[in-house]
Amino acid sequence: MADIKTFYLPDLGEGLPDATIVEWLVQVGGTVKLDEPMVSMETAKAVVEVPSPFSGKLVKVHGDAGDIIVTGAALAEFELDPKLPQRAEAESTGHHHAPPPKTAATDAPTKGAGSEAPDHKGVVASDEGGEIVSGGKAPRADEGTVVGAMQSSDRVHAEQATSVGGVKAVPAVRALAKKLGVDLARVTPSGAGSVVTLQDVKSAAAAGTARIGTAPVGATSAAVDRPGSKNAAAEAAPTGTTAQQRTTLSAAGKPMRTTPPTVSATGQPEQLKGVRRNMARVMAAAHAAVVPTTLCDDADIHAWLPGNDITGRLVRAIVRACKAVPALNAWFDGDNLTRTMHPHVDIGIAVDTDDGLFVPALRNADMLDAIGVRAAVNRLRAQVEERSIPSTELSGYTISLSNFGVFAGRYATPVVVPPCVAIIAAGKGRHQMTPVMGGFESHRVIPLSLTFDHRAATGGEAARFLKVMLDDLALAQ
Template identity: 30%
Template sequence: MGIHVIKMPDIGEGIAEVELVEWHIKVGDEVHEDQVLAEVMTDKATVEIPSPVSGRILALGGEPGQVMAVGGELVRLEVEGAGNHREAAARPHESTAAPSAEAQPEPAPQAQKEAPRAEAKPAPAPRPAAAAPAPRRAPGEKPLASPAVRQRARDLGVELQFVQGSGPAGRILHDDLDQYLAHGGAVVASGYAARHDEQQIQVIGLRRKIAQKMAEAKRRIPHFSYVEEIDVTDLEALRVHLNAKYAASRGKLTLLPFIARAMVVALREFPQLNARYDDEAEVITRYGAVHLGVATQSDSGLMVPVLRNAESRDLWGNAAEVARLAEAARHGKASREELSGSTITLSSLGALGGIVSTPVINHPEVAIVGVNRMVERPMVVNGQIVVRKMMNLSSSFDHRVVDGMDAAAFIQAVRALLEHPATLFLE
């Protein structure tokens, strides 16, 4: 048997370090070739690291949330043959060490040397028994349990986050619930009982990147927000008509592709908003292509996949591409290329859009358009009070690059296009 060390691979694009987000294995696991070992995160995307060999895990090179250098030791395995670790040949006896010693990442040789001196002491004897329970869960890690165990815990008022599991991979069993209650485990009482529990959640992975990105954007960009009310009654009537006629053959349309089209048309007159600002080099780059970032909520947090060349597709083409990108982002399958390179961003909270929002600019862009909820309101039209479908656009701009007058004029242009939807398709 030999030792094989897997190092953090070079992911490309000049990346020197990555953040370790999640382990898919633990010490003692048997893994096979191409099995995913861990997920790491770059500035742009989450990347899965597969195993190039089969073997048994001896040691893990870091903890979730730790930033690791490219080329650093990621995983150490015991493999058939000589392995690739130079010290393996010098210590062939390690492959026959007791299981309890192998489970330790590094100190197996030292433990063997010190064993004769420890034989006279009774204290170390209980240590192997203490290793039987599953490893303690990391902060924020979801406890594993069957639906039946979860239902029983709810009935008992027990929070599984505080129950130690003894099953495979730390899974909580019915016996674990019994042990928890037998040893004075806290039960959440019904009614208005006071609570004193606390939960610490380590900010790692995508949540850390979001926090850093938002802090950087607010620290570096002087935001200027502008809100405009839009009558989308005619636009909504057109959308309903198109869906009734073409949904079966072309797909269903939401309001988003119409708004994307309005932005594409309006940016022809206001190219200074379809730009990125390098504030260190003090260079503004304006783009002819509209690479529209579409803010998308996932289980892990906010992601911004990019609808590339939005100007080159029709309504259904943009709708299909947005749906594909959103699905990939929500399931963590979006590539680095699909999450980078946007020139302006569209953000929408859908039915939760509220009346007004203050979206944060996606640095280094200079503008973001936020869509609020569509509601029916009484409006005065030609001297008559009528019910109209109204929606606000809440947008933010980099005041170093975009003047207030230009920002307002751009949103007014978008408004005119959406209120007279036939003009969206005039070249």
């Protein structure tokens, strides 16, 4: 009998509860050697290649590209090849190949997020990413996330099937149908209670019988003839009704919005993945944990000489304000009511991407000159865009900066992510009329917004912090 080994998704060293499959580098049935790249996975911080823990044939995978796999859930199965080198059983790999422990509630291993429930009525999904327990140890601490610290949880729920347009399906099935271009109304359901399952969508996509935008295939399709579907309603309409007789008026003669029967519904739920998935968790936790207050003012930069770098000047102003008012360059522990003020200044620079928000740390900003700040910021942005930034550079900052004004917007109420106490946001620069001796002048200003956790700092401290920034930005250079 062949020796089959199951490989369970390791922690990947990121401290995050799940990862998304980007691409399988080895196809089912293919042979892979020990430590060769097997699959690329996307976490909230980077796309990483996961090496094969065995040498042999890949006989089964537990997810396709785009699927979310919970840390500790089964990822792949191998048929070992005794002729190829294998890692000794006692040799540490840094990965966990054993199945996750069973729980008293389910008595079954943790499943990958988005995997189909046995009764086809729901999809097993992680409420807050899941928690992998090992040997009765306490829950593992977060290793630093894209936008701050995040707690893990072992709460799991099953997403229930909902009926939209006469079609019963869970959100994950609807998201898959949208991704594959499948019209759910034309898919034959096989699940209990006429629920469309993941396999139904995949089969329809492979057969090409339910593509969005194609003409109906006729009355032989069970999905088309399902009671409550658009085509069934059309067949039940009076014989004399035609497309030319449709009207924008109701029976009472009042205007109403109509939709042609051939137009498919859009905006189906799509499961968040990678960076956006983690950002949603962290922002929700921050909103629940912080008592935020925001101060706003305009920095007059009329005296600036040519060549001033806006980001560099903002960083310098923050550093000087942190030295003058250290209460905002601090971490606050709301559970124990303790505050840690830092002698150094590490600024988290918010970087917006199509995948979501990254906040890399500009380390030792208080030791850098203008040229050093610009070089460091450019390096961090490049690493974020390439998704090559180390996870250690996405946490541990002491205060944050969001320069959203490069796009649009004047003032904001940026989110303070614990354990930090404050975040500064710079809006879009503009010109305004400023009174001077003998009249008025047009001065350029930068709007600033300072949000701080009012549990850890007073309004007076925040106001003095902002005043130091305004005074420094008003200097010529």
